[in-house]
Amino acid sequence: MAKKIIWTPQAEETFEGILNYLEINWTEKEKRNFIVATDKIIQLISKQPDLFRKSNSLNTYEALVTKHNLLLYIVKKDTVDLITFWDTRRNPKKKHKNK
Numbered sequence: 001m002a003k004k005i006i007w008t009p010q011a012e013e014t015f016e017g018i019l020n021y022l023e024i025n026w027t028e029k030e031k032r033n034f035i036v037a038t039d040k041i042i043q044l045i046s047k048q049p050d051l052f053r054k055s056n057s058l059n060t061y062e063a064l065v066t067k068h069n070l071l072l073y074i075v076k077k078d079t080v081d082l083i084t085f086w087d088t089r090r091n092p093k094k095k096h097k098n099k
Helices: 009-025 028-047
Strands: 004-007 060-066 069-075 079-087
Touching: 004 009, 004 028, 009 028, 009 079, 028 060, 028 069, 028 079, 060 079
Parallel strands: 004 079
Antiparallel strands: 060 069, 069 079
């Protein structure tokens, strides 16, 4: 059975930030591709939350959406909480400090 997906405010904010960046600096096609890739990843996470790499942080997983964007999430009993989108070009040591 698929788990319910919960978007945290930080996940919503970082997702919107990426969309705004793509809208300003790239094309509508790139923005649409990112939305489709994100939807596919979230569907996979809902069905198989442990499919992706477990991070060093307790109960946190990382799904690569694009080569520049990770989706961090936490698996709970009945839900999956989307925590944040992370730019892979940033310092990985800071990845779990913003949760």
